[in-house]
Each structure stands twice: as structure tokens, then as C-alpha cells.
Amino acid sequence: MKTLCPTDPAFHDKDLSVFEKPVLGSLPPFGKQMRSAFALNPDCLFMNGASVGSLPKYVVESFEYYSRCSEYNPDKFLDYDMRPLFYATLERINPYVGCKDFSQLTFCPNGSNALNTVLRSLDFDKGDAIVRFSTTYGGCYNAISYVCDRTGATPVDIPINLPCSNQEILDGAKAAIERIACNPDLKLKFAVVDMISSIPGMVLPYKKLVEMLKEVGALVFLDGAHALGQIDINIDESDCDFFTTNTHKWFYSKRGSGLLYVAKKYHNIIQPLTISWAYKPSQGWNEAFFWQGTNDYSAYLSINAAIDFVEQAGGIQKIQSYGHNLAIEAGALLSELYGFEPISDALNEEQVGSMVNVKLPLQAGNPRHDKVGEILSQVLVTKKRSSGYAFRHNGAWWIRLCAMIYLEKEDFDEFGKLLTNTIDELLAES
Numbered sequence: 001m002k003t004l005c006p007t008d009p010a011f012h013d014k015d016l017s018v019f020e021k022p023v024l025g026s027l028p029p030f031g032k033q034m035r036s037a038f039a040l041n042p043d044c045l046f047m048n049g050a051s052v053g054s055l056p057k058y059v060v061e062s063f064e065y066y067s068r069c070s071e072y073n074p075d076k077f078l079d080y081d082m083r084p085l086f087y088a089t090l091e092r093i094n095p096y097v098g099c100k101d102f103s104q105l106t107f108c109p110n111g112s113n114a115l116n117t118v119l120r121s122l123d124f125d126k127g128d129a130i131v132r133f134s135t136t137y138g139g140c141y142n143a144i145s146y147v148c149d150r151t152g153a154t155p156v157d158i159p160i161n162l163p164c165s166n167q168e169i170l171d172g173a174k175a176a177i178e179r180i181a182c183n184p185d186l187k188l189k190f191a192v193v194d195m196i197s198s199i200p201g202m203v204l205p206y207k208k209l210v211e212m213l214k215e216v217g218a219l220v221f222l223d224g225a226h227a228l229g230q231i232d233i234n235i236d237e238s239d240c241d242f243f244t245t246n247t248h249k250w251f252y253s254k255r256g257s258g259l260l261y262v263a264k265k266y267h268n269i270i271q272p273l274t275i276s277w278a279y280k281p282s283q284g285w286n287e288a289f290f291w292q293g294t295n296d297y298s299a300y301l302s303i304n305a306a307i308d309f310v311e312q313a314g315g316i317q318k319i320q321s322y323g324h325n326l327a328i329e330a331g332a333l334l335s336e337l338y339g340f341e342p343i344s345d346a347l348n349e350e351q352v353g354s355m356v357n358v359k360l361p362l363q364a365g366n367p368r369h370d371k372v373g374e375i376l377s378q379v380l381v382t383k384k385r386s387s388g389y390a391f392r393h394n395g396a397w398w399i400r401l402c403a404m405i406y407l408e409k410e411d412f413d414e415f416g417k418l419l420t421n422t423i424d425e426l427l428a429e430s
């Protein structure tokens with residue numbers, strides 16, 4: 001008989017052994033063959049797989065299994081079994097983000113929730129500056145605007161115009177920090193730094209940015225929404241005050257699952273968006289996050305299945321290097337065969353995680369071209385059985401593609417043809 005562990009519902013309630021826990025068999029190799037292990041429509045070419053996540057079948061089945069367990073004896077499961085499962089799962093995911101004292105870590109449904117939780121727990125006043133970047137994820141950008149509108153704090157945008165070097169990004173940040181320091185009416189209080197920006201999908205020089213911002217006394221929220229599964233994360237080594245990552249993007253858990261880290265010294269300040277029974281709990285800070293009103297926890301528990309999957313696939317390092325190498329190869333292929341030039345040249349390979357951003361043959365500012373750029377993502381999804389995130393940045397049109405483990409070079413070739421034909425069609429129609 002298989003030994004049960006603290007992340008198994010039946011470990012806490014033997015009655016739950018009536019449900020068979022899904023078994024993860026051996027997995028096919030990365031590339032096209034891996035597609036059979038995913039719940040995705042096999043007739044589609046998914047190039048935007050990390051945007052809202054794309055799930056292995058095993059994770060879908062495990063999510064359903066956790067959901068069944070929670071419905072068997074709901075009072076018992078939620079009131080008594082779920083708490084130890086919650087903490088055992090936190091303990092299990094913790095090594096992937098490098099936070100030795102995981103009492104500083106809790107689950108959150110997504111990165112937007114994590115940033116809102118932190119921003120709305122802090123006091124801001126007129127004269128406080130909140131730093132964000134021109135590439136900050138739109139939802140997070142708006143969360144800062146909202147806090148500033150309510151409190152009179154001032155948002156300060158640091159421009160990032162890619163392609164550019166990491167040094168240029170750091171120089172821009174330094175100049176903005178100095179401008180704030182020279183303004184007697186402003187004090188830099190808070191900053192959001194992306195580990196990997198959303199659009200363009202690029203690894204930013206986040207370590208140095210955190211360092212610079214901490215040096216001038218800012219509280220730093222490190223946004224790793226896209227980080228887990230693309231690049232190494234080590235919270236303890238980073239000097240950030242707050243951190244989030246989604247597990248549902250590149251780590252294959254059910255959507256609606258992620259992590260929020262809050263350094264211990266802020267535990268008396270940072271409280272969940274929903275205050276419920278565990279306000280100022282004696283059991284510790286993350287207890288307040290555990291119970292934010294009645295909810296379902298199956299998505300958080302699916303992180304266990306995601307870890308099983310990652311381990312069975314050969315580990316996180318193998319997944320990350322596959323994605324990185326494929327993103328580089330895909331950029332070269334799309335440029336050579338189809339003229340879609342990647343945003344980051346070979347000199348800036350450190351800016352590439354597992355996403356590739358290539359330039360589209362559309363002129364920004366040309367109304368006909370802009371119209372095509374604006375509808376391209378939608379057309380790819382609704383009419384072409386594919387996907388890709390088209391966006392305007394630094395005076396040009398680009399598309400962001402995700403090098404997931406179920407794709408290979410040939411898929412990018414197929415996509416290059418599809419994209420060329422789609423743009424030609426749309427231009428002819430406009």
C-alpha cells in the first residue's frame with residue numbers, strides 16, 4: 001500500500017480513501033509529444049500558454065480529486081482537514097521559491113490579488129511616491145493608480161523602451177530615483193519591480209533594481225507573476241519586502257493559485273483584503289490568509305499535483321532550460337524564415353526567459369496597420385485555432401509567444417506561416 005503523506009487528504013481523513021488519487025505515469029519527451037499529457041485541444045497551436053496557464057491532464061484530474069474530497073464531508077474537510085493540508089502544501093512548494101522561513105509565505109489566487117493586498121494594507125499620503133515602470137502589468141499599474149487617486153500619493157513611471165540593454169534600464173531607473181530625491185515634496189515610499197515583464201515578456205535586471213530602490217529606503221514589491229518555471233527564484237537572497245508568483249502560469253497548477261511572500265517585519269501591517277475570523281491570529285500571520293471567508297481550496301491543493309508533474313518531467317531546471325533554449329531558437333527561426341525579428345538580440349540573451357517577442361510587419365501609427373495589430377490576438381484565437389499576444393511597444397507592433405514544454409521548433413515554423421498569412425489576409429481586408 002502506498003504511504004500517505006501530509007499533502008494527501010486521506011492522510012487526515014481515512015474516509016477519503018474511497019477516492020482514488022490520480023496516478024502520474026511516465027511522461028512523453030518535451031515537444032509535440034508532450035502535448036498528449038496536456039488537456040489542450042490537440043487541433044490548436046497554443047502559443048500563449050502561460051497567459052492564463054495550460055494544464056497537464058494529471059493536474060486537471062488531481063484538481064477534480066481534491067474537489068471531490070472537499071465535498072465528501074465538507075464541514076470536516078474545511079474546518080479540520082484543510083488547514084494542515086494548506087500548510088503542508090506551502091512547505092512543499094517553499095523550496096521552489098527559496099524562503100527558509102515559510103511562515104512568511106501564503107497562498108493567493110493570483111498576482112493581482114497579491115499586489116492589491118499589500119498596497120491596500122499600507123498607508124500612503126500626499127508626498128509619497130510610488131514607482132512603477134512603463135512595462136508594469138496593466139492590472140498592477142491600475143492598482144497603483146487607484147491607491148494614488150485615493151490617497152494623494154504620486155505615481156512615478158520609469159520608462160522602459162525595448163529593445164535596450166539592461167544598463168539602459170538601470171540608468172533610467174537611477175535617473176528617476178534621483179529626480180524623486182531632488183523633489184522636496186516627494187519621498188520614495190514604494191516600488192513594484194517585475195522579475196519578468198508581461199509585455200514584452202522579458203527578464204528585467206530585477207536584482208539590481210531592487211538593490212537601487214532599497215538603498216533609498218523604498219519598500220519593494222517583487223512581481224514574479226511570470227517567474228516560477230521560467231527563472232530561478234530565491235526570496236531569501238533577494239532583498240525585497242514583498243514578493244508574488246503565480247503557480248498557474250509556468251508551474252502548471254490550476255488557475256487561481258499563486259504565492260505571496262511578506263517579510264516578517266511587516267506581518268503586523270499586511271493583512272488580507274478580506275478580514276475574517278483569523279484577524280490578529282495567535283497562530284501566526286499566514287493564518288489570516290488561510291481563512292478569508294468560505295472558499296474552495298482545490299486550486300491551491302493542485303500545486304501538489306503540479307510539483308509531481310514538474311518532478312516527473314525531470315525537474316524545474318530542465319523545464320526552464322528547455323523553454324529558454326526554445327525561445328532563443330524560435331526567435332532566430334521566425335526572423336530568418338519569416339522576417340519577424342526578435343526584440344532581444346544575442347547580446348541581450350539574459351533578458352530572455354521562456355518567452356519570445358518578435359516584431360510584426362505593421363507600422364505603429366498607420367491606422368490600417370494599427371487596426372490589424374489591435375485585432376490580431378483575437379483573430380488568432382477565434383478564427384485560426386492558435387494564439388499569441390500582439391501588442392504595441394516603443395513605436396512598433398510585436399507578438400509575444402510562450403515556449404512551453406509542449407512546443408518545439410517546428411511549431412514556431414508552422415506558426416510563422418500562419419502569422420504571415422493571417423496578417424496578409426487582415427491587411428487585404430482592411
Ligand SMILES: Cc1ncc(COP(=O)(O)O)c(C=O)c1O
Nearest residue numbers: 110111112113137197198223225
Ligand atoms: C508581470 C505580471 N504581474 C502580475 C500579473 C497578474 O497576474 P494575474 O492575472 O494572475 O492576477 C501578470 C499577469 O500576467 C503579470 O504578467
